[in-house]
Amino acid sequence: MKRLFLIEFHKLKNNKAAKILSLIYFILFSAIALFSSIKFTFGSVDFRLADQGIFNFPYIWHFNSYFVAFLKLFLAVVIVSMVSSEYTNRTLKQNLIDGLSKKEFILSKFYGVLAFALASTLLLFIVSLVLGLIFSDYDEFSIIFSDLEYIGAYFLKLVGFFSMCLFFGILLRRSAFALGFLFLLWIFEGIVQLFINFQAESLEFIIQFLPLQSMSNLIIEPMTRLGIVKSTASQLNSEFTKTYDVEWSAVLIVLAWSFIFIYSSWKLLKKRDL
Amino acid sequence: MNTILKLNQLTKKFGSLTAVDALTFNIEKGHVYGILGPNGSGKSTTLGMILNVVNPSSGNFEWFQGNLSTHEALKKVGAIIESPNFYPSMSAEDNLKLVCQIKEVDYSRIDMVLDIVDLKDRKKDHFKSYSLGMKQRLAIASALLNNPEILILDEPTNGLDPQGIHQIREIIKRIASEGMTILLASHLLDEVEKVCSHVVVIRKGNMLYSGPVDELNATHGFLELKSEQTEELHTFLNSHEAIDHFEEVDHEVIKAILAHPYEASEINKECFEKGIFLTHLVKRKETLEEQFLKLTKNQ
Numbered sequence: 001m002k003r004l005f006l007i008e009f010h011k012l013k014n015n016k017a018a019k020i021l022s023l024i025y026f027i028l029f030s031a032i033a034l035f036s037s038i039k040f041t042f043g044s045v046d047f048r049l050a051d052q053g054i055f056n057f058p059y060i061w062h063f064n065s066y067f068v069a070f071l072k073l074f075l076a077v078v079i080v081s082m083v084s085s086e087y088t089n090r091t092l093k094q095n096l097i098d099g100l101s102k103k104e105f106i107l108s109k110f111y112g113v114l115a116f117a118l119a120s121t122l123l124l125f126i127v128s129l130v131l132g133l134i135f136s137d138y139d140e141f142s143i144i145f146s147d148l149e150y151i152g153a154y155f156l157k158l159v160g161f162f163s164m165c166l167f168f169g170i171l172l173r174r175s176a177f178a179l180g181f182l183f184l185l186w187i188f189e190g191i192v193q194l195f196i197n198f199q200a201e202s203l204e205f206i207i208q209f210l211p212l213q214s215m216s217n218l219i220i221e222p223m224t225r226l227g228i229v230k231s232t233a234s235q236l237n238s239e240f241t242k243t244y245d246v247e248w249s250a251v252l253i254v255l256a257w258s259f260i261f262i263y264s265s266w267k268l269l270k271k272r273d274l
Numbered sequence: 275m276n277t278i279l280k281l282n283q284l285t286k287k288f289g290s291l292t293a294v295d296a297l298t299f300n301i302e303k304g305h306v307y308g309i310l311g312p313n314g315s316g317k318s319t320t321l322g323m324i325l326n327v328v329n330p331s332s333g334n335f336e337w338f339q340g341n342l343s344t345h346e347a348l349k350k351v352g353a354i355i356e357s358p359n360f361y362p363s364m365s366a367e368d369n370l371k372l373v374c375q376i377k378e379v380d381y382s383r384i385d386m387v388l389d390i391v392d393l394k395d396r397k398k399d400h401f402k403s404y405s406l407g408m409k410q411r412l413a414i415a416s417a418l419l420n421n422p423e424i425l426i427l428d429e430p431t432n433g434l435d436p437q438g439i440h441q442i443r444e445i446i447k448r449i450a451s452e453g454m455t456i457l458l459a460s461h462l463l464d465e466v467e468k469v470c471s472h473v474v475v476i477r478k479g480n481m482l483y484s485g486p487v488d489e490l491n492a493t494h495g496f497l498e499l500k501s502e503q504t505e506e507l508h509t510f511l512n513s514h515e516a517i518d519h520f521e522e523v524d525h526e527v528i529k530a531i532l533a534h535p536y537e538a539s540e541i542n543k544e545c546f547e548k549g550i551f552l553t554h555l556v557k558r559k560e561t562l563e564e565q566f567l568k569l570t571k572n573q
Contacts, residue, residue: 099349
């Protein structure tokens with residue numbers, strides 16, 4: 001395992017595009033967090049996002065893991081290009097000739113995916129912890145480290161998403177096609193959901209199995225959980241209840257998708273003549 | 275005998291096209307093999323199959339008496355296929371380090387192999403800044419990293435300028451002289467003739483011949499003779515037991531095919547004794563090109 005990871009790491013370390021994109025990602029990541037702590041002055045009103053309670057423990061775990069997740073698109077580009085460039089430079093072929101098996105090749109890429117997801121999760125954890133320690137109204141140890149399942153869910157969300165990118169990269173061999181296909185899938189899932197919601201409500205259970213939707217189901221939107229919104233909502237509708245927990249069913253579905261994507265990548269590569 | 279590679283009825287079909295048809299031959303340690311065939315004869319597909327990048331349709335092959343899985347076996351093989359494939363933005367050194375990690379060999383050989391192909395001065399430069407000749411030399415260096423049991427080269431001089439071709443040939447010759455087993459696929463016959471001891475001839479996916487270069491066709495060579503005394507020479511050759519038949523090729527030069535091995539000096543002596551004075555006498559083997567053309571035409 002170490003060998004395969006080191007092989008992938010060696011490739012990434014020497015890839016300028018991957019390095020720059022990753023750097024942008026991690027800078028943006030930190031910048032967004034900092035941005036929310038800046039004080040805006042609208043006329044006589046001081047507004048600071050951080051003061052709205054979003055950085056209170058344990059809510060911050062939920063809030064941050066939901067809102068920084070869209071940045072994963074940057075890393076998706078890195079993942080897709082690190083796969084497709086192996087095709088375009090024909091280095092995949094050379095790797096195999098040099099004695100890497102097709103299984104090892106996919107595994108080394110998967111370890112790369114895990115590493116990106118892990119680094120990103122770690123950063124999320126650290127940034128949230130720091131912001132929380134600065135702005136949170138509560139700082140008891142037990143409160144700080146409660147609700148950490150959102151961090152785990154974030155990690156899984158990234159692993160699932162990156163595995164999908166890996167698969168598309170293997171399948172389509174060109175970055176642009178793979179990213180375009182990702183976009184098409186997003187639109188396709190939207191259409192399916194619209195259709196089901198308006199035409200076939202009995203099929204609603206299908207929605208949670210759609211790959212992109214299942215990943216987004218891992219972390220439910222945190223806005224309505226925010227104090228102000230919640231109190232307004234409960235005034236309007238006294239039966240306002242919604243669970244924000246990470247659902248086990250969602251976890252299982254995403255795990256299954258990740259496995260399917262990685263396994264099919266391997267099968268696909270095995271069948272192919274290069 | 276130490277068999278390195280064994281092909282058994284190896285076949286590859288692309289749709290209705292049979293690119294490689296039931297190829298069977300062995301590669302023994304210590305020989306230099308040439309795979310000969312025109313463009314599109316299935317050479318690269320064959321190499322692709324034994325190198326784990328093309329899936330055979332049927333048949334099989336085994337490396338090192340089948341004791342290792344293909345990808346493990348390939349760690350003991352050095353191979354370059356068609357064009358040199360490396361990571362463009364990595365330096366030569368970093369590219370070789372990656373190959374070392376894949377093949378699980380020590381970094382210590384990097385400088386040594388770069389020295390063999392004369393690229394040590396440029397090792398820090400990006401691969402993409404290399405000329406084609408340098409890229410091809412780097413590919414050879416990479417193939418030598420693990421001190422391989424067998425070196426497989428597919429069209430190593432393709433697209434190179436004369437100087438590049440010469441350099442690559444010199445490198446191959448040097449490696450061959452050190453006793454390494456080499457498998458060289460090429461459509462350039464003089465290339466194969468210069469370095470190979472054994473050949474496998476393929477046409478349209480079928481194997482036409484496999485064996486030592488010398489036995490490619492079972493002739494013993496021929497003599498080219500010329501004399502002012504044409505009549506006497508004809509009579510002499512007609513009656514000579516070592517001459518199978520003869521024909522006049524051009525400008526009264528006679529091409530006499532030998533029936534069994536016979537020295538030119540003997541012929542010269544006998545002619546002299548019969549009072550025939552030769553103005554021209556050469557003993558030659560048919561070139562690989564002539565033999566190859568004959569062989570592929572016969573089919």
